Amino acid sequence: MRDRSSRVDTLSTEGLCVYFEGVKAVDDVSLTVERGRIHGLIGPNGAGKSTLFNAVSGFVPLTAGRVVFGDTDITSWSPTRVSQHGVVRTFQDTRIFKSLSVLENVELGAMDAGLHGNEGRRAAIEVLELLRIAHLADETAGNVALGDGRRVGIARAVATQPDILMMDEPAAGLDEKETAELAESITEIRDERQCGVLLVEHDMSVIFGICEEIHVLDSGRTIAVGTPDEIRRNPAVIEAYFGSNHS
Ligand SMILES: Nc1ncnc2c1ncn2[C@@H]1O[C@H](COP(=O)(O)OP(=O)(O)OP(=O)(O)O)[C@@H](O)[C@H]1O
Numbered sequence: 394m395r396d397r398s399s400r401v402d403t404l405s406t407e408g409l410c411v412y413f414e415g416v417k418a419v420d421d422v423s424l425t426v427e428r429g430r431i432h433g434l435i436g437p438n439g440a441g442k443s444t445l446f447n448a449v450s451g452f453v454p455l456t457a458g459r460v461v462f463g464d465t466d467i468t469s470w471s472p473t474r475v476s477q478h479g480v481v482r483t484f485q486d487t488r489i490f491k492s493l494s495v496l497e498n499v500e501l502g503a504m505d506a507g508l509h510g511n512e513g514r515r516a517a518i519e520v521l522e523l524l525r526i527a528h529l530a531d532e533t534a535g536n537v538a539l540g541d542g543r544r545v546g547i548a549r550a551v552a553t554q555p556d557i558l559m560m561d562e563p564a565a566g567l568d569e570k571e572t573a574e575l576a577e578s579i580t581e582i583r584d585e586r587q588c589g590v591l592l593v594e595h596d597m598s599v600i601f602g603i604c605e606e607i608h609v610l611d612s613g614r615t616i617a618v619g620t621p622d623e624i625r626r627n628p629a630v631i632e633a634y635f636g637s638n639h640s
């Protein structure tokens with residue numbers, strides 16, 4: 394169980410590299426996520442966004458570099474240990490427990506934060522309310538619509554009381570209205586829980602709408618870091634998305 398009495402303010406990668414055979418999936422990336430802020434991580438397909446997530450959260454080994462959480466070097470910690478310390482992620486595929494109820498899924502998250510029994514249930518219901526899916530509490534998670542399932546996965550992560558919440562394409566497959574509502578919910582999570590958010594998302598309306606800072610990768614390397622306004626106007630970013638190499 395993690396110590397919830399103290400909160401950690403920053404998560405950083407320092408010169409993070411992940412090389413697979415022949416592919417520099419992430420190449421010397423340094424970024425910092427601060428608690429209370431929403432940071433975007435964008436880039437064309439194959440840019441290395443999920444690999445960076447996997448490296449930070451302990452799912453793939455780093456080739457070089459460090460991951461630092463507050464004052465603690467968490468490089469190469471196991472996924473469980475990373476999440477118990479307050480860096481919690483969601484996956485591109487939702488990974489909810491389909492045979493459990495929506496509430497039970499979120500209670501599992503609360504348990505990770507040391508909340509059991511009635512206390513865990515209360516905490517889980519609060520998160521379901523925050524995510525606006527309290528009416529689905531007793532549904533079997535495998536039966537809910539895609540957009541709601543996404544919210545269940547996010548709710549479980551939020552119930553673990555993260556200091557840093559990492560989300561990998563939460564809006565994938567959602568329609569325009571669901572996407573706008575999800576963007577609003579991500580802001581509400583940040584406002585209410587005061588966690589930092591690292592958000593990978595292809596939908597630029599979400600990225601430019603809610604991120605305070607955006608980090609852009611292309612072929613594993615950082616090509617730009619800045620505010621939404623700076624990133625929109627950045628020639629290297631425009632080239633990466635619309636240039637001849639990425640038609
Ligand atoms: N386990 C692996 N073994 C070998 N190569 C991999 C592995 N995982 C990812 N890669 C490669 O690393 C590069 C980065 O992939 P990654 O999935 O991190 O990109 P991404 O930015 O998340 O892309 P997308 O937007 O499509 O989700 C790609 O070239 C990919 O093929």
Ligand SMILES: [Mg+2]
Binds near residue numbers: 442443485
């Ligand atoms: Mg990805």
